[in-house]
Amino acid sequence: MENKIKEILLNNSxxxxxxxVDEKLIQFQKTRKDVEGDLTLVIFPFVKVLRCSPADAGxxxxxxxxxKLDFIASYNVVSGFxxxxxxxxxxxxxxxxxxxxxxxxxxxxxxxxTVMVEYSSPNTNKPLHLGHLxxxxxxxxxxxxxxxxxxxxxxxxxxxxxxxHICKSMLAWERFSPVNENGERETPDNTGIKGDKLVGxxxxxxxxxxxxxxxxxxxxxxxxxxxxxxxxxxxEVKKLIASKEGKDEDAIKGIDAKIKDIAKNQTSLMxxxxxxxxxxxxxxxxxxLLWTTMNNxxxxxxxxxxxxxxxxxxxxxxxxxxxxxxxxxxxxGLDKGIFFKKDDGSxxxxxTDEGLDEKLVLRSDGTAVYMTQDLGTAVDRYSxxxxxxxxxxxxxxxxxxxxxxLFLILEKLGYDWAKNCSHLSYGMVELPKGMGxxxxxxxxxxxxxxxxxxxVDSAKEMTQERGHIDGMSxxxxxxLYNLIGMGGLKYYLLKxxxxxxxxxxxxxxxxxxxxxxxxxQYTHARIKSLIAKAGELSMFGDVELKLEETEILKHLSQxxxxxxxxxxxxxxxxxxxxxxxxxxxxxHFYQSIYILNEENKDLRMMRLVLSRNVAKVINSxxxxxxxxxxxxx
RNA sequence: GGGCCAGUAGCUCAGCUGGAUAGAGCACCUCCCUUCUAAGGAGGCGGUCAAAGGUUCGAAUCCUUUCUGGCUCACCA
Numbered sequence: 001m002e003n004k005i006k007e008i009l010l011n012n013s014x015x016x017x018x019x020x021v022d023e024k025l026i027q028f029q030k031t032r033k034d035v036e037g038d039l040t041l042v043i044f045p046f047v048k049v050l051r052c053s054p055a056d057a058g059x060x061x062x063x064x065x066x067x068k069l070d071f072i073a074s075y076n077v078v079s080g081f082x083x084x085x086x087x088x089x090x091x092x093x094x095x096x097x098x099x100x101x102x103x104x105x106x107x108x109x110x111x112x113x114t115v116m117v118e119y120s121s122p123n124t125n126k127p128l129h130l131g132h133l134x135x136x137x138x139x140x141x142x143x144x145x146x147x148x149x150x151x152x153x154x155x156x157x158x159x160x161x162x163x164x165h166i167c168k169s170m171l172a173w174e175r176f177s178p179v180n181e182n183g184e185r186e187t188p189d190n191t192g193i194k195g196d197k198l199v200g201x202x203x204x205x206x207x208x209x210x211x212x213x214x215x216x217x218x219x220x221x222x223x224x225x226x227x228x229x230x231x232x233x234x235x236e237v238k239k240l241i242a243s244k245e246g247k248d249e250d251a252i253k254g255i256d257a258k259i260k261d262i263a264k265n266q267t268s269l270m271x272x273x274x275x276x277x278x279x280x281x282x283x284x285x286x287x288x289l290l291w292t293t294m295n296n297x298x299x300x301x302x303x304x305x306x307x308x309x310x311x312x313x314x315x316x317x318x319x320x321x322x323x324x325x326x327x328x329x330x331x332x333g334l335d336k337g338i339f340f341k342k343d344d345g346s347x348x349x350x351x352t353d354e355g356l357d358e359k360l361v362l363r364s365d366g367t368a369v370y371m372t373q374d375l376g377t378a379v380d381r382y383s384x385x386x387x388x389x390x391x392x393x394x395x396x397x398x399x400x401x402x403x404x405x406l407f408l409i410l411e412k413l414g415y416d417w418a419k420n421c422s423h424l425s426y427g428m429v430e431l432p433k434g435m436g437x438x439x440x441x442x443x444x445x446x447x448x449x450x451x452x453x454x455x456v457d458s459a460k461e462m463t464q465e466r467g468h469i470d471g472m473s474x475x476x477x478x479x480l481y482n483l484i485g486m487g488g489l490k491y492y493l494l495k496x497x498x499x500x501x502x503x504x505x506x507x508x509x510x511x512x513x514x515x516x517x518x519x520x521q522y523t524h525a526r527i528k529s530l531i532a533k534a535g536e537l538s539m540f541g542d543v544e545l546k547l548e549e550t551e552i553l554k555h556l557s558q559x560x561x562x563x564x565x566x567x568x569x570x571x572x573x574x575x576x577x578x579x580x581x582x583x584x585x586x587x588h589f590y591q592s593i594y595i596l597n598e599e600n601k602d603l604r605m606m607r608l609v610l611s612r613n614v615a616k617v618i619n620s621x622x623x624x625x626x627x628x629x630x631x632x633x
Numbered sequence: 634g635g636g637c638c639a640g641u642a643g644c645u646c647a648g649c650u651g652g653a654u655a656g657a658g659c660a661c662c663u664c665c666c667u668u669c670u671a672a673g674g675a676g677g678c679g680g681u682c683a684a685a686g687g688u689u690c691g692a693a694u695c696c697u698u699u700c701u702g703g704c705u706c707a708c709c710a
């Protein structure tokens with residue numbers, strides 16, 4: 001419709017305006033609620049060209065268009081805005097064509113290039129938490145939205161299964177796990193604890209123990225006792241302690257933090273963990289066995305969580321397998337002069353010309369860092385999927401800088417596809433003021449499993465209170481509670497613009513009224529119940545549309561362009577808001593107009609077909625968010 | 634200190650390729666179930682769009698500066 005008008009204006013530009021106008025001058029917007037019309041053209045941009053008042057310009061353009069286009073039933077001009085009223089026949093024909101199209105809004109399947117969407121990417125040393133929920137829901141949804149846009153999509157993750165942090169939980173388990181009467185240390189089997197939770201318990205334990213040890217070391221230093229520490233350490237710490245003299249509180253805090261870091265690195269626990277990492281890289285059999293065992297506990301736990309989340313992956317990558325390729329790439333780049341080596345043997349890239357810093361890509365002992373492994377993973381993926389056009393990394397915005405650098409390095413290494421890679425950067429999920437930050441090590445996280453369980457419980461309570469669940473089997477009821485609870489949680493985390501942070505208050509559990517998942521699900525269930533009662537639907541003859549019906553049709557017509565926008569912007573939030581808007585329009589209609597009870601059969605059928613298509617789009621849009629909708633609730 | 638992001642109603646958020654009187658939900662106050670699911674609908678209350686300049690016929694939206702908050706600049710990931 002917009003395109004038709006635009007086309008006519010452009011093609012008749014000379015006749016209308018005296019010379020060719022720029023396409024950008026043609027701006028449409030929604031007609032204000034209190035003004036008559038369905039579509040509005042902004043007249044101001046043409047006023048200069050036409051050299052007349054906005055009112056005259058609007059009149060001129062309006063009459064010209066109304067003459068040429070029969071879907072324009074009438075028009076009016078109000079203070080620089082030309083408002084068109086679109087004919088009922090046009091909207092009814094829209095309804096018919098939407099109704100016929102089962103995949104309404106979707107682009108042709110596999111018509112666009114393959115993209116890879118990376119999301120989740122957990123560390124195998126702790127369970128998933130609320131932040132991971134946002135990540136997983138976002139990544140899954142963006143992948144689905146891209147599919148709807150015609151892309152082939154590969155869902156993937158990089159499992160962070162190696163590194164010093166993994167060794168920490170391994171070491172802590174080996175050292176601090178109690179031994180039972182059978183002489184076994186704690187396992188998921190003999191404790192009944194979920195695997196990832198058990199591993200996470202020892203990650204926290206490591207942190208606790210080594211903080212204790214670090215404190216003891218600092219106390220020693222403060223007594224000026226530097227026995228058993230290297231001269232370098234002693235000199236540095238002495239210098240730091242001396243520098244505290246005469247400084248203000250904040251500065252002293254900063255210096256103390258530095259001293260603490262040094263102390264942590266001097267703990268026997270940390271040294272043992274480092275040693276374990278070296279053993280692991282050397283494939284020491286005992287260390288490897290422990291690593292495999294504890295990782296497998298984690299994976300078993302993750303599987304349960306992923307299943308509850310309703311997300312899936314096409315292909316997994318493991319850091320333990322890609323970091324070597326990364327190291328090779330760095331050494332290759334070193335030969336080419338892209339990287340440089342410092343005296344201590346560490347390898348860096350100089351990005352100061354790009355306004356960034358120097359960045360480490362390989363440690364002095366030759367081991368890989370985060371960046372090394374990410375380089376390897378990216379290249380690995382392109383060799384696995386040669387037709388890949390780009391990778392979308394769903395990772396929190398705290399890593400904005402990392403990805404800027406990653407893409408830049410890939411480009412410098414000569415990979416053209418680097419420019420098609422993007423970072424789907426999302427805001428942190430924060431706890432309300434005073435509740436601190438979520439930190440796994442400190443045990444201040446909102447656990448993913450617990451949260452999902454809680455929300456499903458509260459959905460159960462609400463559904464038993466007011467739902468329509470008579471005649472359902474226990475199994476069906478449980479499915480429904482789950483569907484409502486998870487729908488609420490997903491919608492809550494996806495309706496916010498990805499790049500914005502979310503403040504989550506665990507004490508006020510998630511709202512299920514208002515702009516929420518269940519609100520949308522409820523409307524869907526209500527429509528389904530209507531349709532079920534109506535029996536067979538037939539086509540309708542010529543009818544007159546009410547305002548409420550036109551509003552819905554206008555909104556429905558925009559679904560395809562919304563899917564395109566959501567795809568372009570990698571934003572499920574756009575779809576969530578669109579659906580919310582649609583549901584509000586429908587509820588208003590439902591409340592004020594008879595549907596089943598309408599006596600005129602054509603009208604009844606038209607309203608039922610309209611309802612059926614609203615349900616279809618609700619279902620479709622919610623599915624793109626990873627949310628299911630019920631037939632009854 | 635450098636870089637990036639955010640600041641809209643008491644709270645949580647839309648709106649941001651410049652367009653008409655800035656919109657929702659929650660909370661608070663009124664109404665509406667002998668019409669199809671009230672997890673709903675209608676209405677009310679509530680705003681110096683962080684602040685100040687600038688560009689423009691027109692600025693929450695663009696530019697500059699300032700303030701506030703977050704993240705980041707690690708031989709952590």
